[in-house]
Amino acid sequence: xxxxxxxxxxxxxxxxxxxELPASHLGQALTAEGFLDTDGDLxxxxxxxxxxxxxxxxxxxxxxxxxxxxxxxVQIGGRLSGRIFALxxxxxxxxxxxxxxxxxxxxxxxxxxxxxxxxxRPPSYFESLTxxxxxxx
Amino acid sequence: xxxxNRNDKVNDTNTGTNAGTNPGMNxxxxxxxxxxSPVPAAPAAKPAxxxxxxxxxxxxxxxxxxxVISKALKxxxxxxxxxxxxxxxxxxxDVRAVSVTVGxxxxxxxxxxxxRGRAVRNDRRQDRSxxxxxxQHRPYDR
Numbered sequence: 001x002x003x004x005x006x007x008x009x010x011x012x013x014x015x016x017x018x019x020e021l022p023a024s025h026l027g028q029a030l031t032a033e034g035f036l037d038t039d040g041d042l043x044x045x046x047x048x049x050x051x052x053x054x055x056x057x058x059x060x061x062x063x064x065x066x067x068x069x070x071x072x073x074v075q076i077g078g079r080l081s082g083r084i085f086a087l088x089x090x091x092x093x094x095x096x097x098x099x100x101x102x103x104x105x106x107x108x109x110x111x112x113x114x115x116x117x118x119x120x121r122p123p124s125y126f127e128s129l130t131x132x133x134x135x136x137x
Numbered sequence: 138x139x140x141x142n143r144n145d146k147v148n149d150t151n152t153g154t155n156a157g158t159n160p161g162m163n164x165x166x167x168x169x170x171x172x173x174s175p176v177p178a179a180p181a182a183k184p185a186x187x188x189x190x191x192x193x194x195x196x197x198x199x200x201x202x203x204x205v206i207s208k209a210l211k212x213x214x215x216x217x218x219x220x221x222x223x224x225x226x227x228x229x230x231d232v233r234a235v236s237v238t239v240g241x242x243x244x245x246x247x248x249x250x251x252x253r254g255r256a257v258r259n260d261r262r263q264d265r266s267x268x269x270x271x272x273q274h275r276p277y278d279r
Contacts, residue, residue, distance in 0.1 A: 004213050022207040027220060030204045034214010034230060040207065050214055 006130055007037045007053040009072045011087065011123050014055065021055075028062050042071075044078075051132075057086075061094040068132055076112075083135065087126055102126075208240070 021040030026032060030046035037053045044052075045060040049067055056073040059065055063078035074086040076095040089103045093111035101118040104126070108114060203221050206212065210226040218234040225240035 002213075004211070021209040022205075022225075024207040024210040024226070025203070025205045027204040027218065029220040030216065030218040030222065030234075032212060032214060032216050034212060036210065036212050036214075038207070038210040038226075040209040042210065046204070046218070 004035050004037060008129060009055055011127050085129060087123060
């Protein structure tokens with residue numbers, strides 16, 4: 001399987017007047033492995049192992065994601081083990097995150113379980129993100 | 138009393154009395170406050186602010202089990218579900234599910250059992266793509 005190139009996300013929010021891309025739902029019965037790339041929204045309530053690139057990613061409270069996330073907006077309500085590369089990161093109170101959160105703005109609700117480093121990056125970092133850095137221990 | 142001892146307890150009792158409808162009890166509780174904590178009663182006597190609950194705006198879909206791969210999503214890898222999958226996007230890899238519905242504009246290659254624009258039951262694990270891996274997978278109990 002060839003690794004698809006990293007799909008960079010746009011820094012600016014999508015124009016709401018433009019044609020809305022339908023959101024994708026991965027239900028709680030679904031297990032996906034591999035690379036998930038979308039320009040629109042992605043809601044994950046199941047289990048995903050691999051790299052996820054989206055404009056906006058929502059990990060539901062029952063969801064589990066293992067791997068790297070590249071998105072403009074990331075909202076985590078479930079368990080995540082891996083790295084987040086996102087301008088805006090929101091961790092809900094039910095979130096359980098292990099790894100690294102590369103962010104520009106982060107919001108963490110009370111009760112969220114976060115075992116992660118959270119390096120701040122300017123927006124230009126995400127703009128020029130064409131290759132993910134090697135994971136470090 | 139260490140500096141880390143928060144007087145949450147005081148606030149709790151205060152909240153309880155404020156919520157109660159008996160004003161007589163309220164004065165009694167306020168008078169007892171200094172026994173519980175040396176903190177001045179003035180801040181504690183304020184009506185307790187409701188704890189700011191983080192508003193979760195994760196939209197819970199009606200049917201959380203059904204998966205929809207919209208036309209904007211491309212998946213390179215495997216999909217496995219014990220429920221239905223609807224694919225309008227692009228899937229490169231194996232798809233295993235109770236039923237797979239493939240939209241008209243779907244693209245895909247792999248060992249999933251589907252035909253363009255038709256709903257296909259995946260029970261038999263027929264393989265239309267040549268390289269079969271169907272024997273490796275046990276069908277789901279239905």
